[in-house]
Amino acid sequence: AHEGILRRQSLRESSARTYARSLPIVPVRARGLTIEGADGRRYLDCLSGAGTLALGHNHPVVLEAIKGVIDSGAPLHVLDLATPVKDAFITELFATLPRGLADNARVQFCGPAGTDAVEAALKLVRTATGRSGLLAFTGAYHGMTAGALDASGGAQDVRVTRLPYPYDYRCPFGVGGERGAELSARWTENLLDDPKSGVAHPAGMILEPVQGEGGVIPAPDEWMRRMRRITADRSIALIADEVQTGVGRTGAFWAVEHSGIVPDVMVLSKAIGGSLPLAVVVYRADLDVWEPGAHAGTFRGNQLAMAAGAATLAYVRENRLAERAAVLGARMMGQLQGLAADHPCIGNVRGRGLMIGIELVDPDAAPGDESRTSTGVPPAASALAAAVQQECLERGLIVELGGRHAGVVRLLPPLTLTDEQASAVLDRLADALSAAER
Numbered sequence: 300a301h302e303g304i305l306r307r308q309s310l311r312e313s314s315a316r317t318y319a320r321s322l323p324i325v326p327v328r329a330r331g332l333t334i335e336g337a338d339g340r341r342y343l344d345c346l347s348g349a350g351t352l353a354l355g356h357n358h359p360v361v362l363e364a365i366k367g368v369i370d371s372g373a374p375l376h377v378l379d380l381a382t383p384v385k386d387a388f389i390t391e392l393f394a395t396l397p398r399g400l401a402d403n404a405r406v407q408f409c410g411p412a413g414t415d416a417v418e419a420a421l422k423l424v425r426t427a428t429g430r431s432g433l434l435a436f437t438g439a440y441h442g443m444t445a446g447a448l449d450a451s452g453g454a455q456d457v458r459v460t461r462l463p464y465p466y467d468y469r470c471p472f473g474v475g476g477e478r479g480a481e482l483s484a485r486w487t488e489n490l491l492d493d494p495k496s497g498v499a500h501p502a503g504m505i506l507e508p509v510q511g512e513g514g515v516i517p518a519p520d521e522w523m524r525r526m527r528r529i530t531a532d533r534s535i536a537l538i539a540d541e542v543q544t545g546v547g548r549t550g551a552f553w554a555v556e557h558s559g560i561v562p563d564v565m566v567l568s569k570a571i572g573g574s575l576p577l578a579v580v581v582y583r584a585d586l587d588v589w590e591p592g593a594h595a596g597t598f599r600g601n602q603l604a605m606a607a608g609a610a611t612l613a614y615v616r617e618n619r620l621a622e623r624a625a626v627l628g629a630r631m632m633g634q635l636q637g638l639a640a641d642h643p644c645i646g647n648v649r650g651r652g653l654m655i656g657i658e659l660v661d662p663d664a665a666p667g668d669e670s671r672t673s674t675g676v677p678p679a680a681s682a683l684a685a686a687v688q689q690e691c692l693e694r695g696l697i698v699e700l701g702g703r704h705a706g707v708v709r710l711l712p713p714l715t716l717t718d719e720q721a722s723a724v725l726d727r728l729a730d731a732l733s734a735a736e737r
């Protein structure tokens with residue numbers, strides 16, 4: 300079955316297939332960290348549905364919640380009608396929201412994907428402010444529909460102004476650290492304060508507290524506070540895209556909590572649906588300027604996703620899995636840093652909680668060589684990262700790649716990862732690094 304399924308799907312599916320190309324597996328069963336393929340092989344899954352599976356595959360509380368809705372005879376599809384299932388989801392969601400937003404928030408259910416919620420957020424701030432300009436960051440990823448794509452790294456839309464994201468390792472200003480972040484903030488201020496720049500008064504700024512697809516780049520807390528001040532002072536709505544960073548992933552329930560800022564708008568998806576499709580925008584009540592029906596969509600009421608999501612949010616909250624992610628993530632990053640001594644291809648280990656990135660460099664380049672830290676394209680590192688991913692797969696470990704040039708190996712394990720599982724993941728990764736370096 301394994302080979303036949305792979306062959307038929309590669310022939311019939313669009314060339315836009317992504318993961319299926321680099322991960323030729325046929326999952327038929329899964330539990331927690333483990334996926335089993337049609338060929339009987341087992342894999343440790345550190346891709347987690349691109350960061351969706353906060354509790355891993357088929358967690359009992361998620362399955363129970365889904366079965367509960369089905370067994371109750373409740374309708375599965377109800378547009379945006381009020382239901383007890385939705386009531387429970389909203390209550391649980393509001394219980395987790397950052398202080399300062401929770402007591403004065405509105406939630407808008409969107410189409411089922413993260414990109415739908417991004418579209419809704421952009422439209423909301425444009426409607427609320429009556430302005431159309433938008434500030435977004437280099438290396439950002441917000442989705443693949445028109446507006447979200449324009450807000451992502453390679454912005455095309457003339458209404459979108461791209462700003463330098465603070466990227467310590469390959470600092471756009473060549474200085475890194477606090478100084479690099481400071482220069483990024485000043486760049487933003489100068490642009491907004493320069494009447495000739497044409498971007499003086501945008502509707503909003505959208506940012507990821509940790510860039511995910513961009514290569515796991517955490518924004519410094521002080522920089523986040525600075526962006527909050529810059530936008531607040533100028534009545535620019537600050538949109539935090541927590542599609543990937545939310546629900547404990549980074550070691551706080553929401554990643555904005557690390558810096559203590561309260562965004563005007565939060566975009567949420569992935570883990571909030573407990574592995575089923577669900578996306579929402581949460582925002583300050585006074586931004587709720589929409590007329591009834593101003594933002595609609597048939598699939599805003601997925602009852603199974605809301606039940607699975609509420610169960611996931613509650614489980615993460617009650618079991619303090621964000622704190623667990625912070626502790627375990629810090630330990631894993633320390634161990635990965637230790638590996639760098641034996642593996643010259645490890646250029647930089649970074650992340651927050653269980654959102655971890657290992658940026659690879661050309662191991663043959665000398666330490667002072669530009670290709671190790673410059674902002675230029677390091678093709679050797681991309682090829683090496685692809686090789687590491689394949690060597691991981693050989694050893695039964697699924698990892699994601701990301702970064703400006705796909706040179707970053709990413710780990711997004713479930714927050715339920717045990718110490719033993721974490722060791723197994725790192726052992727396999729170390730072996731894979733050795734094999735790829737040869």
Ligand code: PMP
Pocket residue numbers: 349412413414415417440441442443507511512540541542543544568569
């Ligand atoms: N925003 C961020 C930060 C993301 O990481 C992603 C998906 N990787 C999206 C938006 C888009 O979500 P979706 O793929 O569900 O449309």
